[in-house]
Amino acid sequence: MLKKERHDFIMRQINLHNRVLTSDLVQLLTVSEDTIRRDLQELADEGLLFKVHGGALSKSYHSSFDDSTVYARDSKIVIAKKATNLITDGMVVLTGGGTTILEFVKQLPKNIEATFFTISPLVAVELAKYSNIEVILIGGLFSKNSQVTYGGQVITQLAELKADLCLMGTSAIHPEEGLTDTYWEINQLKKAMLAASKKTAVLCISEKLDIALRLRVCPIGSISYLITELDQDHESLTGYRDKEVNIL
Amino acid sequence: MLKKERHDFIMRQINLHNRVLTSDLVQLLTVSEDTIRRDLQELADEGLLFKVHGGALSKSYHSSFDDSTVYARDSKIVIAKKATNLITDGMVVLTGGGTTILEFVKQLPKNIEATFFTISPLVAVELAKYSNIEVILIGGLFSKNSQVTYGGQVITQLAELKADLCLMGTSAIHPEEGLTDTYWEINQLKKAMLAASKKTAVLCISEKLDIALRLRVCPIGSISYLITELDQDHESLTGYRDKEVNIL
DNA sequence: CGTGTTTTTGCGTTTTATTGCAATAATATA
């Protein structure tokens, strides 16, 4: 088996199970421990996984809300700052939840005057610090995982709304498959948010590019802006630029 | 299980419940006490938690504990603990906001099974840490001062609800005048909350007793329980006891 | 083809990390 094939195999295992054990890989790939260690080291050098004693862990696994140490915080700050340029006085904005959106709020200029609808209590609390922003929290069932409201009630309320701009994070974006998600409820929610806004900006770190999950939220054409921590003309973004998404 | 995974697990527990017991972790992770102690030590060295005799505490919790920004915190903890006795499995509870209510949530037993409607995003986030509690956040305009949702939309939603118990704080209570408030919006909100619940418990520190403000929410007879930090038979509470309010 | 170079891989050895145990010390709790 070729080295590249081993690497691919290991990354598939990582993406599937969020972890691999050195000992397991030795058996599965029938090579020596040294070889596996070297493989893991190389993949870690490329930033594709976390090497730990006994094996390796997925990088994106550490995306927990409570976690005081936000994953890839630097990138998220860059993204957040770019996103603030989209906001102008008088705008009606709709936002989702997530650490990137929360960071976006923290980066907003103090005196901005706008109306914000949000499904995230944490975002609402943060927005409340801005005296010229009117905050409307969209209520409903509260998701323990994603820390946003969801469900039929939320969707009903969104149906009555037409915002100028929707800001949302995503767990995956792909130039051909568009926005995709794993959970049906979140999928429905995002569809409703898209429908409730004239334009949509997707905020995501480059790690989430070129990934497609089970459920499709919308084709790539429905996205007005894609904001990552990369430079506008970075080669990784070519596929999206070709689909006429505005890259910020 | 890899060491790093244990560390992640411990940090999740810490962020969820603000504390962990060494003994619990031994059982949950099926490793020796020594290993857990070493894990806690390492995490403490990284500054991610406070190691204490018997386990570890969340850093943020510890710092907010020291934080004297919460006025009369000791009293509020006493009140909060008393209030938890009113909650039984299967109950539908409606809560307001405020530091006392938030403290009440933190004092709830971990495995309680209930449905909570709330107008406070902070309460919702705190409730989300309990896996057996269903949380519904009532949405609407978000008040920068009182950090709760309010306004017509909230009242409409409350009108459709009938909870077993409503828990609310108050800025004033008086044996003759009942519950009173200063702001019309809050007044309307509280009226709606009362109407949406079979019983109502008012949580307030003793210094808010015997005060009447501009706007009346309800007569004293509409209150089922009055919870203060004082003893049940304290003389300050005589006036309320005479009106057949249950004093806890 | 042949020869020198680089890459890849596995083996033996040394070094380090992890874990549990036992004895002792410190701390909480009644």
Next chain:
DNA sequence: TATATTATTGCAATAAAACGCAAAAACACG
């Protein structure tokens, strides 16, 4: 204070990693 619980320390067994080396394979190039 007495008792039970929890911490600390040193130690030993085991597992994993790192290192140097050498065989084998792949590659480069005249």
